[in-house]
Amino acid sequence: MIDAAPAFEIDFAPATAGDIANNNLESARQQAWSRFWQAPERPGLAELILEQEQLAAQFLGDLGALDRLETLVHQLARADAESARTWLIHAQVASMTHRFAEARDYLAQAEALGLLAGDAKRLSLGIDQACATRLDWVLEVRRGLAAESGHLEDLVPLGALLADLGEFDEADRIYHRALREYRGVSPFALAWVCFQLGVLWGELVPEALSSRAALWYRQAIKYLPCYVKARVHLSEIYLHSGDVADAESLLVPVVSTGDPEVSWRLADVLKAMGRPTESEEEMRRARSGFETLLVKYLLAFADHGAEFYSGIGNDSLRAFELAKVNLANRPTLRAFEQAHVTAVGAGESEAASEILIAAEKRWGGTPAFAVSALARGRCHRD
Amino acid sequence: MSDHVDGPRSIGDPAADLSDLFAFTSPENADRTVLVANVFPSAGATAVFSNAVNHSLVVRRASVAGMGEAAKFKTGDQEYRFSCRFGVLEPGTDGAAPIQRGTCTLPDGQSLPFVVNDEKGAKTPDGVFRVFAGLRSDPFYLAWLVANLKEFPNLLQHDNVLCIVIEFDTRHVLDPSEGSLFGVIAETSPIPRSGGFIGHDPPRFDWVGRPEQTNMRLNNPALAGTDDLRDLWNQQTPFAIPEELQPLFRKRLVDSLANWDMRDGIADWTPAALAATANVYLDDFLLFDGSKPMSDTSFLEIEKSTLHGRAYQTGGGRTVNANVIDIMLTWMVNNDREFLQGGATGATQPGGNTFPYLAPPNTQLQTVSDTVDVLAPPDQVWALIGAFGGTWHPLIAKIELTGTGIGQLRTIETIDGKQIIERLEAIDNSKRLYRYEMISGIPASDYTGTLDVTPKGPGSSVEWRVQYRANGQPNIIVKTVVTELLKTGLASLRSRFGAPK
Numbered sequence: 001m002i003d004a005a006p007a008f009e010i011d012f013a014p015a016t017a018g019d020i021a022n023n024n025l026e027s028a029r030q031q032a033w034s035r036f037w038q039a040p041e042r043p044g045l046a047e048l049i050l051e052q053e054q055l056a057a058q059f060l061g062d063l064g065a066l067d068r069l070e071t072l073v074h075q076l077a078r079a080d081a082e083s084a085r086t087w088l089i090h091a092q093v094a095s096m097t098h099r100f101a102e103a104r105d106y107l108a109q110a111e112a113l114g115l116l117a118g119d120a121k122r123l124s125l126g127i128d129q130a131c132a133t134r135l136d137w138v139l140e141v142r143r144g145l146a147a148e149s150g151h152l153e154d155l156v157p158l159g160a161l162l163a164d165l166g167e168f169d170e171a172d173r174i175y176h177r178a179l180r181e182y183r184g185v186s187p188f189a190l191a192w193v194c195f196q197l198g199v200l201w202g203e204l205v206p207e208a209l210s211s212r213a214a215l216w217y218r219q220a221i222k223y224l225p226c227y228v229k230a231r232v233h234l235s236e237i238y239l240h241s242g243d244v245a246d247a248e249s250l251l252v253p254v255v256s257t258g259d260p261e262v263s264w265r266l267a268d269v270l271k272a273m274g275r276p277t278e279s280e281e282e283m284r285r286a287r288s289g290f291e292t293l294l295v296k297y298l299l300a301f302a303d304h305g306a307e308f309y310s311g312i313g314n315d316s317l318r319a320f321e322l323a324k325v326n327l328a329n330r331p332t333l334r335a336f337e338q339a340h341v342t343a344v345g346a347g348e349s350e351a352a353s354e355i356l357i358a359a360e361k362r363w364g365g366t367p368a369f370a371v372s373a374l375a376r377g378r379c380h381r382d
Numbered sequence: 383m384s385d386h387v388d389g390p391r392s393i394g395d396p397a398a399d400l401s402d403l404f405a406f407t408s409p410e411n412a413d414r415t416v417l418v419a420n421v422f423p424s425a426g427a428t429a430v431f432s433n434a435v436n437h438s439l440v441v442r443r444a445s446v447a448g449m450g451e452a453a454k455f456k457t458g459d460q461e462y463r464f465s466c467r468f469g470v471l472e473p474g475t476d477g478a479a480p481i482q483r484g485t486c487t488l489p490d491g492q493s494l495p496f497v498v499n500d501e502k503g504a505k506t507p508d509g510v511f512r513v514f515a516g517l518r519s520d521p522f523y524l525a526w527l528v529a530n531l532k533e534f535p536n537l538l539q540h541d542n543v544l545c546i547v548i549e550f551d552t553r554h555v556l557d558p559s560e561g562s563l564f565g566v567i568a569e570t571s572p573i574p575r576s577g578g579f580i581g582h583d584p585p586r587f588d589w590v591g592r593p594e595q596t597n598m599r600l601n602n603p604a605l606a607g608t609d610d611l612r613d614l615w616n617q618q619t620p621f622a623i624p625e626e627l628q629p630l631f632r633k634r635l636v637d638s639l640a641n642w643d644m645r646d647g648i649a650d651w652t653p654a655a656l657a658a659t660a661n662v663y664l665d666d667f668l669l670f671d672g673s674k675p676m677s678d679t680s681f682l683e684i685e686k687s688t689l690h691g692r693a694y695q696t697g698g699g700r701t702v703n704a705n706v707i708d709i710m711l712t713w714m715v716n717n718d719r720e721f722l723q724g725g726a727t728g729a730t731q732p733g734g735n736t737f738p739y740l741a742p743p744n745t746q747l748q749t750v751s752d753t754v755d756v757l758a759p760p761d762q763v764w765a766l767i768g769a770f771g772g773t774w775h776p777l778i779a780k781i782e783l784t785g786t787g788i789g790q791l792r793t794i795e796t797i798d799g800k801q802i803i804e805r806l807e808a809i810d811n812s813k814r815l816y817r818y819e820m821i822s823g824i825p826a827s828d829y830t831g832t833l834d835v836t837p838k839g840p841g842s843s844v845e846w847r848v849q850y851r852a853n854g855q856p857n858i859i860v861k862t863v864v865t866e867l868l869k870t871g872l873a874s875l876r877s878r879f880g881a882p883k
Contacts, residue, residue, distance in 0.1 A: 019470070024429050027429050028429065031541075037749055037847065183587070185398055185435060185572070186394055186395040
């Protein structure tokens with residue numbers, strides 16, 4: 001059993017039931033596509049589809065959304081190649097699949113075609129944050145946006161940035177503010193914040209507080225029972241605390257999404273339950289799923305793939321190779337940490353030392369580095 | 383595990399988003415008034431209401447408090463409030479779609495339960511009230527690109543909305559003997575919680591009085607560089623815009639109306655008339671008078687007559703089929719000098735004369751799409767399949783062409799003896815694309831196909847896409863036919879030109 005956790009002292013806002021929101025998203029998404037095929041250049045429509053597909057991918061584990069977005073940008077380019085919005089949407093889709101260099105090129109093209117500075121700035125911020133570049137500027141702008149609008153969609157990225165910078169308590173306060181000040185009834189929004197709080201306390205702080213993280217993941221799932229990522233993360237906590245039956249019951253209902261992370265975690269759980277044949281089957285399914293995704297969307301799934309192969313995927317060289325791809329694409333502290341761990345796992349001690357030196361050079365002066373696994377690694381080295 | 387913050391830019395529940403409000407005398411019975419509120423623009427085929435939202439229609443008695451440049455409509459304090467709430471989804475029986483139930487609380491305190499999408503609706507035992515809620519064809523149509531005032535086909539063609547229809551006996555409920563002019567608004571708001579912190583929930587998510595108060599007047603897209611006041615407006619209490627905010631909203635309305643006036647380059651409004659009209663718009667509720675005739679053209683007549691200093695002649699209101707955008711644009715742009723007709727003369731389906739008055743939902747267009755990558759260059763592939771009369775498809779025995787160019791017909795005889803007739807709608811050889819419409823032969827309507835070839839790597843990618851509405855057949859039957867047609871055709875191209883490794 002996981003440790004008893006403190007009860008929430010939060011007055012959780014009511015939201016539309018998760019199954020209603022899920023049903024409405026799916027039907028509206030299909031309706032939007034139906035309209036798109038009739039008139040792809042219709043103002044606002046491609047933008048609506050982009051948001052709906054983002055929701056489907058982020059919350060429902062619907063990875064087909066990525067293929068559909070590729071179709072969207074392809075069709076939009078054919079229908080309306082000379083408009084700034086076409087290239088902005090190209091940039092947004094590229095950014096979503098972590099093709100950040102491409103995204104910057106598309107964004108420049110959109111700006112050349114007259115994209116409003118505000119729209120360009122917002123996406124630039126996201127790219128810089130994901131790539132850990134110009135973080136001082138990103139933080140200043142994020143704080144300004146959050147102060148100005150107070151909207152959840154401005155507060156959550158600020159919280160995430162603060163967490164990346166090691167400012168965990170402030171990140172927690174920002175996420176709580178997002179929950180407190182949200183003025184809608186979308187369970188997607190509220191579940192998103194709860195999930196971020198789960199990640200904060202379960203994975204980002206130096207000493208994970210699993211019981212606190214579990215509370216947040218559970219609340220995210222309460223808002224949105226189909227929230228695949230939240231189920232996956234909560235199942236990891238259950239697995240590590242020995243609650244394997246609970247972990248299995250979280251994962252089994254979402255295996256049908258085809259998300260390889262679900263099969264991966266289920267393989268772990270089944271192994272722990274002493275069901276090796278079923279575990280092996282799920283592991284094969286996960287491996288096949290990851291390889292398919294890595295062929296199509298290498299940069300988007302390189303870090304996930306690296307973690308899979310360094311664990312039950314049992315291919316330390318592949319893990320290191322993918323971690324390097326991810327690190328080259330966006331040298332975040334977490335990317336350095338992962339690359340270092342996988343280098344060590346692959347027996348590449350020289351490469352591991354080089355990664356450590358590079359990480360220290362880039363992140364050494366930050367509070368986040370001071371509490372990172374890399375800093376601990378440095379101490380061991382010293 | 384790493385996770386990234388790449389969520390959408392805005393997250394709201396579209397089911398809380400009010401799109402339109404209507405008020406009219408029942409075409410079935412002149413003694414009854416009908417109020418309609420729509421939520422969830424572009425709702426999908428299975429859309430249902432949020433169970434976390436209170437949907438209210440609120441009527442107040444109104445009176446003319448000033449005429450001409452001092453035109454003003456005042457409302458009384460007494461409210462006639464109709465509030466609808468909806469439950470969670472209940473499983474349907476024998477695999478049927480889930481069921482949603484709702485309850486409408488009526489002005490006299492009665493609760494009227496109903497089932498969503500039940501066309502008959504629900505009535506109170508005395509027959510005074512009748513309520514329907516469910517998915518219907520969107521009666522609103524907007525056939526302009528508003529930013530540059532360019533005609534366009536209806537932007538909401540084939541769209542559906544979730545609607546709430548409330549019909550009641552006018553005399554029994556509103557007692558018009560005390561005054562027959564009323565203002566109505568619709569609002570969506572949080573459902574009050576027991577134990578919830580006071581001040582936590584917003585007072586409302588959205589509200590609407592006259593159409594396009596927010597999107598066209600307060601946030602006129604042509605007023606570059608101005609702050610977006612829509613959120614602030616939506617947070618205000620209907621019938622009671624605070625005095626301290628009135629100058630802000632009034633100035634924006636004046637600026638916006640002045641801009642609309644000059645969209646055709648001609649000043650049709652005097653500054654005084656613009657200011658008076660802005661004042662009327664500031665009191666944002668839909669006016670109706672059940673003692674006078676309401677028609678598809680009576681929308682805004684009460685406001686206009688009052689601004690012209692004369693007694694109004696109609697019941698105003700807004701009927702389901704009223705062409706509100708063109709009526710509003712004509713008034714704002716040229717002060718009714720010349721009617722501005724957009725690119726459509728009606729919604730996807732007109733409203734009906736019987737309860738629940740809004741047409742049934744539009745059938746969603748189905749899409750079947752398939753793609754194949756081949757080794758041959760695009761021009762070589764297009765040379766084969768780009769001819770509208772080409773017989774490259776293995777399921778086709780013979781094709782006969784009638785006519786030439788756009789509009790030509792091809793009569794296809796399939797290898798199993800069926801006949802399909804299709805018409806060429808568009809062809810672009812430079813883009814290697816053509817589009818056709820099916821005239822007969824497949825049990826579907828609005829059937830269009832698009833075939834195109836694009837470069838991909840060392841070869842090409844061929845995409846074939848068909849959209850249709852299943853016509854009196856289960857969709858699965860039509861889908862199977864179309865899918866087979868596309869798959870077989872594209873597979874033959876792969877065999878002919880080779881597939882990339």
